Amino acid sequence: MVRGRWINLNGMWDYLITDSRILPWQFYENEYFPFDGQILVPFSPEAPLSQVNRQLLPDETLWYSRVIQLPEGSFDPTCQRLLLHFGAVDQICSVYINGKFVTYHKGGYLPFSADITDFVGENLVISILISVRDFSDTSYHARGKQQLERGGMFYTAQSGIWQTVWMEIVPEDYIRDLRITPDFDNGHVKIRMRTECPDNRYGTGNASYDVQPDSDKTSSDSCEDAKGSVHASALCRIYPPVYLDADGVTDELCQQPITEAFLKPGKEISIPVPAKYQKHWSPExxxxxxxxxxxxxxxxxTYFALRKCDVQMAxxxxxxxxxxHEPYFQSxxxxxxxxxxxxYTAPSDEALIYDIRAMKDLGFNMLRKHGKIEADRWYFHCDRMGMLVWQDMPNGGSSYHHWFVTYLATLLNWMRIPVKDIHAKLLSRTDEDGRQEYVDDIRxxxxxxYNHPSIVTWIPFNEGWGQFSTKQVTDMIHKxxxxxxxDSASGWFDQGCGDINSLHYYFLGLPIPRSKRVLALSEFGGYSLRIPEHSACKNTYGYKKFATSDGLTSGFARLMEDTIVPSVKKGYSAAIYTQLSDIEEEVNGLITYDRKKVKMNPLIVQKWNARIKKALK
Structure with a gap:
């Protein structure tokens, strides 16, 4: 969804942290409002790069303010629309334009937008005010591994705007979104386009996009049934396959199309890709x-890929x-x-690229994005660089009973004693509103x-944290x-549903269950080495500690040789090492928290990654 006319709003904003939820100008109607200072967006106030370094507490409100002057002649509200986009704001926010309420959004991980055209004055001055509240781990909202009192496997809670903010100038009738699905077996791509137009915007057509669990349809797909829509179709051009660089899809790439088709708003069309241009996407x-x-x-x-990832009998x-259609071990x-x-926010685009490239260089072909939904830019880099992605839904729920979901669960998992997900109190999921919000967040x-070809697996629940109605949630995701x-339940509390029998192995012996589903070792390792000059904390958290890089490398090699590689011949088809980098007290990363040192011998890691892939053949 790249357009030519957009305005990046990252940069310095005024901010205020207060215990009041009342609009600032209701206190100071005709006076300059005394903000605390300035914050560098898109970094949360807890992050050093924000230049604030302050924790937002659950009973406080974080206010952002910025005034934008659009250049004269850049925007015509009589025939154009002005959209305000947020990549993500943690956790609950309200948006005001020129003193008027525009939109409200709940959920700290998902993008949202607002049409602010009707709130912009004649002089094209836009005053943006945003209020944010974040309950972190004191409520049932999705929070991943954030915790107000960080320590061990839980990390510094962050709040507020943490992904890019931007505005976009579009025509009155414009493309709202696209849904792109590769049809690998037939060499086609399926595309559905939804549009926005005046009648849809102001009439009964402006309905929710929420998908019900038993349907893949929306209550209002597009403008095709709205009076006043002037465009019957859109021209779709597909160009020859390329390896994209960091600049993405640009006009320079789009010279001669290989095929064209017309899209009708709201209707999916299947477009054949000419046989001589069919090239399949893979990490290689x-x-x-x-x-x-x-x-x-x-x-x-935009872009798409021809690829298919499924489970078959080998x-x-x-x-x-x-x-x-080829057996493929996911390391x-x-x-x-x-x-x-x-x-939560990478310091630069180069930092996102570095992490992906570093793991590819070590021989890995998959990343499990755990505990958060990343900025869209990260998935783009995985698409273009060739990295498979397993995507977690960040966990929520009330405080976790670790004696049950961590320690006892580890023992029960090793003994292959199943536990039903009906224990709402033990699994921290008693709140009905919290369950519904979680389902809405997964949607x-x-x-x-949806359109990112690198993503091949969804993970709704991890280690029982806030787990509930696993079978129903899994069915909903499949629809x-x-x-x-x-991967319905990563680690334990498996309910016999989903495509993957997913186990974690840190202690005791590695279970080798006979399963009709594909077996995945969705977490293992966690071996720790603290390098003082590259560590954030003096405390050390990890599952097995080493004193030197050589010792850590040798321990990893023994684990691979004695346990992990032999497990492939016994049915395991994926293995996920914990973890990419150190995080605060957790020093079990392959690289240090500051990304300045790879802690294991890269050649040894590469060797074992090559062996585990060959073990499948």
């Missing part, structure tokens, strides 16, 4: 097809992961996306990330997205 060869779509005066650039009579790393200076996550796999 991440071919992407640039696409341009013209709808009246609106034009967007020749050794074990269910295995297949990529493009991955747990990636929680924390940085010492930006917390939003799938909608937001929302039948093109990907579902």
């Amino acid at each position: 060869k991440p071919w992407l097809y640039p696409v341009s779509i013209e709808y009246g005066e609106d034009r967007v650039l 020749e050794d009579r074990y269910p295995r992961f297949f990529l493009n 991955g790393v747990l990636d929680q996306g924390y940085w010492p200076d930006g917390l 939003g996550m799938i909608r937001a990330l 929302l997205d039948s093109s990907r796999l579902v």
Whole structure:
């Protein structure tokens, strides 16, 4: 959804942290409002890069303010619309434009937008005021591994704007969104375009996009039934497959299309890709097809890939992961996306690229994005660089009973004693509103990330934290997205549903269950080495501690040789090492928290990654 006319609003904003939720100008109607200072957006106030370094507490409100003057002639409200986009704001926020309420959003991980055209004055001055509240781990909202009192496996809580804010100038009739699904077996791509127009905007057509668990349809798909829509279709052009660089899809890439088709708003169309141009996406060869779509005066650039990831019965009579109809071992790393200076927010685009490239260089072909939903830019880099992604839904619920979901669960898992997910109190999921919000967030996550070819697996629950109605949630995800796999319960509390029998191995022996589903070692390792000059904390948390890099490397090699590689012949088809980088007290990363040192011998890690992939053949 790349357009030519957009305005980046990252930068310095005024901010205030107060115990009042009342609009500032209700206190100071005709006076300059005394803000606390300035904050660098998109970094949360807890992050050093924000230049604030203050924790937002659950009973406080964080206010942001910025005034934008649009250049004269840049925007015509009589025939254009002005959209305000937020990548993510943690956790609950309200947006005001020129003193008037515009929109409200709940959920700290999902993007949202607002049409602010009707709130902009004639002089094109835009005063933006945002209020934010974040309950962190004191409520049932999704929070990942944030905790107000960090320590061990839980990390510094962050709040407020933590992804890019931008504005976009679009025509009156414009493309609202796209849903792109590769049809690998037939060499087609399926595209559905939804549009926005005046009648849909102001009439009964402006309905929710929420998808019900038993349906993949929306209550109002588009403008095709709205009076006043002037464009019957859009011209879709598909271009030859390329390896995209960090600049993404640009006009320079879009020279001669290989095929064209017309899209009718709200209707999915299947477009054949000419046989001679069919190239399949994989981590080794991440071919992407640039696409341009013209709808009246609106034009967007995007891309797709031809790839298929499913589970099939292999020749050794074990269910295995297949990529493009070939057995494919997924050797991955747990990636929680924390940085010492930006917390949830990478300090730069180069930092996002570095993490992906570092893992590819070590021989890994998959990342499990754990405990958060990353900035959209990160998934783009995985798409273009060739990195499979397993995506967690960040966990929520009330305080966790670790004696049950961590310690006892580890023992029960090793003994293969099943536990039903009906114990709402023990699994911290007694609140009905919290359960409904969690389901809504999963729908939003799938909608937001659906078009990224790198994502091959959804993970709704991890280690029983806030787990509930696993079978129903899994069925809902399959109906929302039948093109990907579902790891219903990563670690333990398996309910016999989903595509993957997913186990974690840190202590005791590695279970080798006979399963009709594909077996995945979705977490293992966690070996620790603290390097003082590259560590954030004096305290050390990890599952097995080493004093030197050589010792850590040797321990990893023994684990791979004695346990992990032999498990492949016994049915395991994926293994995910904990973890990509150190995070605060957790010093079990392959690289240090500051990203300045790889802690193991890279050649040894590469060797064992090559061996575990060959063990499948």
